[in-house]
Amino acid sequence: MKNINILSKMFLALTVVFAFGSCETASNYEDETPSIANIAVSNASFSVLEAAAVRGGVAVTLSNPNPNDPSGDYTVFAPTNDAFARLGLNDETLSVLQKPFLTSTLLYHVSNGNLKSGSIMAGGTSTSALGVNRRFVSRGNDLFINGSKILATDVNASNGTVHVIDKVLIATGADIVQSAIALSSANVFIQPELSFLVEAVVYADLVEALSASEGGPNFTVFAPTDQAFKDLGTTLGLEFNQPSDIRQLPKDLVAEVLLNHVFVEGKFTSELEAGTVTPLGGDELMLGAYTNGVLSVKGQGNENAANMVIPDVQTTNGVVHVIDRVLLPNLN
Structure with a gap:
């Protein structure tokens, strides 16, 4: 299900x-x-x-x-x-x-x-x-x-x-931010799926940075599902029942975590290789082996890797891969 x-x-x-x-x-x-x-x-x-x-x-x-x-x-x-x-x-x-x-x-x-x-x-x-x-x-x-x-x-x-x-x-025919908003407002699915991500992007003041601009960069974005954010809340000893609950965390921390999901140059799974990539947050992400058209991805602060549940979503300024876990940087 x-x-x-x-x-x-x-x-x-x-x-x-x-x-x-x-x-x-x-x-x-x-x-x-x-x-x-x-x-x-x-x-x-x-x-x-x-x-x-x-x-x-x-x-x-x-x-x-x-x-x-x-x-x-x-x-x-x-x-x-x-x-x-x-x-x-x-x-x-x-x-x-x-x-x-x-x-x-x-x-x-x-x-x-x-x-x-x-x-x-x-x-x-x-x-x-x-x-x-x-x-x-x-x-x-x-x-x-x-x-x-x-x-x-x-x-x-x-x-x-x-x-x-x-x-x-x-x-989607829209930029990364507008695509996420569409996915969180029932314009695409009857039941929105990226509501927590949109709330986090707005809260962390990253809307402009991830929106399309003429001549601007293309990005690859790993986009955690709503359930991924709820699971993060449980891990942190918090209850993330609705998107606004993400605001229990410091804004700077939310921004740091979100930037750990983005790297410059939009790439489809067919263009990704096992190994490391450096996101805008700075801490390397580890990509797993290319298997059956997808790759796992793991942050420095994650015990387990995230899986792609919706890969290769093309936007006007990059590619989004929806994943089942929030990618954490090294927070020590």
């Missing part, structure tokens, strides 16, 4: 644009090649995508030719059911997401035109139908779009091409 509460909150949103509805409208194509929508409908591995497309209102769109491209084609990066399952999501739990967010995240998986695998190069980018660029990353022998591994390429459809990926893509 914990995974469903946390993961379902944000990933679902990304449910993938091409799964669209179980009822495809009549296509102008007369050949035997199925549309992108029909590929999802006819393949059991994409049943969650299908449900998301229906709920998000994009099923009809991807059943037909693309009116916004001369080719009439779309390119869709499609998460499998397993991709959703790793976030605790299935076709019955999509309702934890607000519909507008679900729709926009579906569009994040789609591009105008027909992008074949031969044109996908590490270091390159692709603009989504949401207007946000995704980037391609090479790691070992694998190719990724953001932090999602591309499992299969060039599945032909009558209205474009499908590439299969192992994780749901997530983008």
Whole structure:
């Protein structure tokens, strides 16, 4: 249940644009090649995508030719059911997401035109139908779009091409602070998840530092869930029942702890390596081995490492990885 509460909150949103509805409208194509929508409908591995497309209102769109491209084609990066399952999501739990967010995240998986695998190069980018660029990353022998591994390429459809990926893509279209606020105010999930983090950022006077500015730095942010802050309160012998309870701690201490979660240069999991990184707070963080698309992260003051529950959330000024533990600096 914990995974469903946390993961379902944000990933679902990304449910993938091409799964669209179980009822495809009549296509102008007369050949035997199925549309992108029909590929999802006819393949059991994409049943969650299908449900998301229906709920998000994009099923009809991807059943037909693309009116916004001369080719009439779309390119869709499609998460499998397993991709959703790793976030605790299935076709019955999509309702934890607000519909507008679900729709926009579906569009994040789609591009105008027909992008074949031969044109996908590490270091390159692709603009989504949401207007946000995704980037391609090479790691070992694998190719990724953001932090999602591309499992299969060039599945032909009558209205474009499908590439299969192992994780749901997530983008907010806002900077780090505004993204966290959206996640704490029921604009994304029915039940907010980062309320304590937003309260802590405001209390520590770090809103401006983490907000986007033209030409400003990009960041990687490890964002503790509400439960992570409640667990911290218990560890400290305090009760953090609501976000304002974080103000029981000295402001300088809260700022020091928060800066321990941020380092310059936004990186997806596909770009992170085991070893140490130096956050803005100064005390090194230890990243664990890259396993199944995620890494653990441990602060100098932590006995146990934190796990990523929602990795690779793209914002306009960096990448956010939601984690299940507050990363503590060396407070001795």
